[in-house]
Amino acid sequence: MSDTSIVLRIIPVSYLSALGVRRPHRMIERHVMAYRRQWLIVVSGFFEPLFYLLSMRAGVGDLVGDVSVAGRAVPYDAFVAPALMASSAMNGAIFDSTGNVLHRLKYARIYDAALATPMGPADVALGEISWALIRGQIYAIGFLAVMAAMGLTESWWCLMALPVCALIGLTFASIGFLGTTYMRGWSDMEIVNTLMMPLFLFSATFFPISSYGDWAWVVQLSPLYHGVALVRACNAGVWTASLVVHALVLLVISVVMLAWASRRIDRLLRR
C-alpha cells in the first residue's frame, strides 16, 4: 500500500486535479535520486528512536519497574515502545517537512526550478508531504520489527500501527510544511525544536496520562497524544470507541493544514 494512495483516498481525485495536482510523484523521484548518494543519512534516521527504546529498556526501565495502565501492570519498555513509535513518526515528518523543505524553498531554490516546468505548487506540496510519509513508513516498519524482536508486540494487531503512523506522519508533515512557509531562516528551526519537545515529552509518552491528574485535559490538546493512544491500542489489540475520536482529530488537522499549506505555498512560489 503506497502512501500517496492514502492521501488520494482522503481527498477525492477530482478535487486534486482542480488544485493542480498532476505529478507530485516527480518530486519523490527527485528525492530518491538525491538520496541515493546520501543513503547513510536516511538509514541513520532509523537509529534515533531505536536508541531511545534501548535506553528506556536498559536504564530507565529498571528504575521504574512496571507501570499500571488501565488497571494492569505493564513493563516500562512495553509501555514506552508504542509511544516512541508514534513520536518517531512525528519527528520524521516534522524534520522532513521543515528543515529539508526550508532548504529547498529558500536556499537551494529547487521548487523555483520545478515550477518553470509543467509542475505546479500543489505538486510540490503534495510531493513533499508524500515523501515525508514514505520515509516515515520505512522507519515505522523497521521500528515495529525491532519491537517484535524484543518481544514488545502483543499480537498481529500491531501491524495496524503502520497505517496509524502514516496518519500521524500526514498530520505533522502538513503542520510542518505550513510552518515552514512562514519561516524567515535557519534560526527559526530553534522554534520548531522547542515546540516539538513538549509534544514529545508530555503526550503520555513516558508516563501515563493518569500522572497528570487534573491537568490531563492539557495533554489532550497535543495531536501526538492522540497518535500515541492509537498506536498503544493497536499494539495491545484493545479496541474502544474513543479510538475513532483520536483518529478523527488527526484527520481533521491533516485536511485543514494541508489545504492551508497549499494555499500558502502557491502564494509564496507564484508571486
Next chain:
Amino acid sequence: MQIATPGPLRVVSGHLVVFRRLWRLNLLSSFVQPMLYLLGLGVGVGALVDRNAGSTATLGGVSYVAFVAPGLMATTAMAVCAAESMWPVMGGLKWRRDYHGIAATPLDATDIVLGHMIWMAMRAGITGAAVATALAFVDDTRSWGLVPAVIVAMAVGIAFAMPIMAYSVGAEMDGGFPAIQRFVIIPLFLFGGAFYPLSQLPEAVQWFARAFPLWHGVVVARGFTTGDTDWAGVAGHLAYVLLWAAVGTVVSIRRLAGRLYP
C-alpha cells in the same frame, strides 16, 4: 602606549554581535529545552522512579530529579556546543566566509580557534547558569554545588566543541554532521550516564560512554550537586575532559591554518 585587545577576544566580540540579534531564539535551545526535559523526565518519570522501592539506592540515595539535573546541565552544554561547532564553523569557511574575512586582518587561525573556544565556553556557561538558577528553586536540587557544576558544564562544552571544530574545518561537505549527531551526540545523551547510572548498561556500552568526555563531566557535576565529591576522581575526570578540548584545539588551529593560508 595603548594595549590592544587580544585577538581571540576580538573574534568573540564578533560572535557577540550576532548573538545579540539571536539570543531570544538561542534561549530556547539553551534554557527552555533543558527545562522541559527536566520537567518531563526528571519530574514526570521521576514520580514513577521514586515510587519504585529500591531505585533510590541505585541512584545513590537521592531523588530522581536530583540525579538527573546535573546530568542535564552537562548534556545540554554538549548538545549546544556540538551543534554550534558544525554548520556555523563550516559556514565561516564556506558559506558566510567570515573566517576568510577575519584572516585578511591581523588576526589569524589561532585567534579564530581560541575565539571560538572562549565563545563556546561562554555559551555553555550561559546555558548552565540559566538551568542552575532554575534548579536553585527546587528543594531537591538546591545547593552551592550548582556553581562548580556550571564550570564543569563549560568544560564539557569545549571538550565537544573543539574536536568537532577540528572535523568541521577540514570537511568539504556537511554530510558528516547528521551522522555525528545521530551516532555520537544522541547516544551519549541517552547512554552517557545522565538518566541512570552507567552500571545498568552492558559492558560495551559503558566503555563507549566512558571513552567520551560527557560521562566524566556528568559524574563530576553530580558529585558537586549531591555533595558527594571525591577530589582525586574529580581531578582525573576533569583532566580527561580538558584533554579532549586541548587536542581538539591544537588540531583545529593546524587544520584551519591549512585552509586559510594554503
Next chain:
Amino acid sequence: MPEPLIVARGLKKRFDEFEAVKGIDVEVQPGEVFGFLGPNGAGKSSTMRMIACVSPASEGTLRLFGMDPAVDGAKIRARIGVVPQLDTLDTELSVQENLWIYGRYFDLSRAECRRRATELLEFAQLTDRADSVVEHLSGGMKRRLSIARSLINEPELLLLDEPTTGLDPQARHVLWERLYRLKQQGVTQVLTTHYMDEAEQLCDRLVVMDQGLIVAEGSPRELIDRYSTREVLELRFGAGTNDQFGPQVAGIGDRFEVLPDRVLVYADDGEAALAEAHHRGLRPESALVRRSSLEDVFLLLTGRSLAD
C-alpha cells in the same frame, strides 16, 4: 505574417504597494531573438516571470501560443525553457542528474531523458563533467548547464534572464555562440540584459525598459539611428572639472551630455567635432571618438547611464 508567439497588452505587475511593471505592450514573432534592455529595477525580471507563467499578471492580457497563462499555465510551460537570473540548479544532484530529473518534470520517459541529456551535455561542452557535483562547477559552466537544462523539453521559446551577468568575457562569448546556434535552429528567444554589447550581439529586436515602462522599441541599429548620432566624442577634463568645461562644448555636434567622469558630444563626424573643440581652446586630458551604441540611446531616453 505568422501568429505572434507572445502577445502582451497593458500588462501590469503589482507587489502590494509597489508597481514593478506599469502597463506594457509586447509582441514577439516566432524565430526572433527579442530583448528587454534596462537597468536593475526596470521591471524586466517581473515581466519575464509573467511570461514564464510563474507569476500571475496583476492587470492586462498575456497570451503565449494563443493560450492564457492563468488557464493553461502548465501547458504553456511544457513548451518553453527558462534560464532564471540566479541559477536554480539542484546542488544535491550531479550534472547529468540535473538534466534527467528536469526532463522527468516534463513527463519525458527515462530513456528519452538520457538521450537528450547526452546531446545537451555535448552542446553545453560539459560531457566530461557529467558526473561532477554541481557545486564544484565554475560560474560559466553552471550557466551553460542552466541553458542545457532549459532545452531538455526541446522548447519552442527560450526565456533567458540576464544570461551572462557575472561571467568573465571568455565565458560570455562561449555562451553567446551557443545562443546564436539555437537561433539558427529556429528557437525563439526572449532575453533580458543590462549589457549593451550583449543586446547588440544577440537581439533582432528589443525594447528599452525604464521604471516599469517601455520607452523605445526597434532593432539595435534602428534605435541607434533614431535616437543617436553616428559617432560620439568622449572628452575627459579631469576629476571635478567636467561640470565646468562641459557647457563650453555647446553647439559642437547635435547635442552633448555631461557625466561625472566625462563629457559626451554627439556628432555624425567625431573627428571634426574634436577639431572644433581644440579650435575653441578646450584642452581635455583625453579624447576618444567612437561609434554610437545602445548605451547612448539609453542615456538619451532615460537620462541615466545603465551602470547605475
